[in-house]
Amino acid sequence: MKFVIPIVFLWALFAPITQANEVTEWVATEATIVKVHNKIKAKSTRAFAMVSFTAKDGKEYQTQVEIFAIPFYGTIKSVGDQVRILYHPEKPLLAKTPAASFIEKNGLYLFLFAGVVFSFYRLRKGYAKQTKE
Numbered sequence: 001m002k003f004v005i006p007i008v009f010l011w012a013l014f015a016p017i018t019q020a021n022e023v024t025e026w027v028a029t030e031a032t033i034v035k036v037h038n039k040i041k042a043k044s045t046r047a048f049a050m051v052s053f054t055a056k057d058g059k060e061y062q063t064q065v066e067i068f069a070i071p072f073y074g075t076i077k078s079v080g081d082q083v084r085i086l087y088h089p090e091k092p093l094l095a096k097t098p099a100a101s102f103i104e105k106n107g108l109y110l111f112l113f114a115g116v117v118f119s120f121y122r123l124r125k126g127y128a129k130q131t132k133e
Contacts, residue, residue: 025089032053047075048067
């Protein structure tokens with residue numbers, strides 16, 4: 001019961017922040033990869049693709065999106081491949097991949113959940129050590 005109040009407090013603190021950044025309606029479409037760029041560093045690997053797509057207004061746009069990357073390798077996507085993207089209907093140059101949007105929406109909650117689980121484990125271990133003494 002001691003842990004419920006801090007968890008609810010943290011949720012109430014961060015929920016408005018995550019909702020403020022959400023756009024109501026992203027438009028889904030297929031885009032063609034024009035160029036791929038892998039950023040491979042010691043601790044992280046990221047991949048970006050320049051994509052070309054036709055928006056609802058009939059105009060063709062090119063923009064950059066982040067795509068799935070395998071650590072120490074990069075992406076398995078290549079020039080000419082089709083990828084699914086979501087773009088902002090009023091500003092079509094703002095685009096993202098659905099995988100990136102999942103992390104944006106749920107990343108904070110996953111991080112907080114992992115922190116709570118880790119903290120609970122450490123507190124329980126410390127409490128067990130105290131009762132032995």
